[in-house]
Structure formats: C-alpha cells, structure tokens
Amino acid sequence: MTPPKSEGGPWFPKVEQKRHFCHKCKNELVFEVKLQRADTCPPCGVDMHVCKNCQHWDPSAHNQCKEHVAEYIPDREKANFCTFFTFRDGAPDDTSAQVAKSRAALDALFKKK
Numbered sequence: 001m002t003p004p005k006s007e008g009g010p011w012f013p014k015v016e017q018k019r020h021f022c023h024k025c026k027n028e029l030v031f032e033v034k035l036q037r038a039d040t041c042p043p044c045g046v047d048m049h050v051c052k053n054c055q056h057w058d059p060s061a062h063n064q065c066k067e068h069v070a071e072y073i074p075d076r077e078k079a080n081f082c083t084f085f086t087f088r089d090g091a092p093d094d095t096s097a098q099v100a101k102s103r104a105a106l107d108a109l110f111k112k113k
Helices: 096-109
Strands: none
Touching: none
16 A cells, blocks of 8 residues: 655655753753763753653652653662653643642641741
8 A cells, every 4th residue: 555645745654843851951952863871961961861851750650650660760860771761752841830839828728826
C-alpha cells in the first residue's frame, strides 16, 4: 500500500517537535545529539540527566518515580544512571500560584491568636 500524496508532493508523516526545559533555570534546551549522562545545562550548569528532568518524576509517587521497577535515587538533582530516564517534554509548570494559595490556607488555619 502506497502512502497518500498531498497536493504539494509526497506525503510525510507528521512529526511533533519536542521542547525540553531545564528544571532549574527553566531555559529551553536544544539538543543536536542524544543527551549523555554527564551533560549540563549551558546557561546554569546543572546536570541534565536527573530525576527532575525526567517524565517519570513525580514528587507524590513512591520513591518520587512513576516507574515502579526503578531503583531508588537519593539525590534527584544529581546525574544518575537510571535506564528509564526520558527527558520531560513541554514547558515546566508554574506552581508559584498554587504554592502561594496553599501557604495562605495553612497560615489561615494555624494563625496565632
């Protein structure tokens, strides 16, 4: 079966452009080659192959990882040898508003009289 042709020429599958950001400085990163374990962020110098840059990292999950068979990593901001590492795609979430709202709720709950 031959792929359908578009009006402008041969048909090519649509490839989504992935966007990667540093967990620390939030700058967008462009990789010309595959990320290596010892690579660092050019603007801020932190390690890139870390849990906080991985799509499986979840602070609310057991061992802070959604991958159940991954070994425990004690420091989430240092380069590691995890074989499940997959760089997180997309812009980092801005949690500052959520943190401020939670802090205000706690302050209201535990305010001094």
